[in-house]
Amino acid sequence: MPEGVVGFAPDLAVEVISPNDVHDKVSDKVLEYLEAGVRQVWLISPKLRSITIFRSLIDVQVLTEESELVSEDLLPGFRCSLKEIFQTSLSENFPPA
Numbered sequence: 001m002p003e004g005v006v007g008f009a010p011d012l013a014v015e016v017i018s019p020n021d022v023h024d025k026v027s028d029k030v031l032e033y034l035e036a037g038v039r040q041v042w043l044i045s046p047k048l049r050s051i052t053i054f055r056s057l058i059d060v061q062v063l064t065e066e067s068e069l070v071s072e073d074l075l076p077g078f079r080c081s082l083k084e085i086f087q088t089s090l091s092e093n094f095p096p097a
Contacts, residue, residue, distance in 0.1 A: 009037035016044045049086045
């Protein structure tokens with residue numbers, strides 16, 4: 001398998017914000033993904049129990065724990081309650097704000 005940069009961008013990038021992440025670095029990473037051609041970036045905040053979906057820098061959707069994560073254009077038929085996502089052991093490491 002060749003090493004180095006892959007010549008294409010994935011359709012989806014998912015980043016989970018950890019307690020040690022710096023806001024500017026996470027924002028830079030989202031921008032890098034979008035500039036590389038990633039169609040959607042999901043930024044998961046266990047602390048805030050939210051997911052921010054970036055389709056571009058101006059097409060941004062924030063989902064709260066009461067929402068359902070749906071992405072018909074990338075994952076037809078995929079549906080997941082955010083309550084289900086944040087009830088996992090991941091949430092135990094990130095208590096609510």
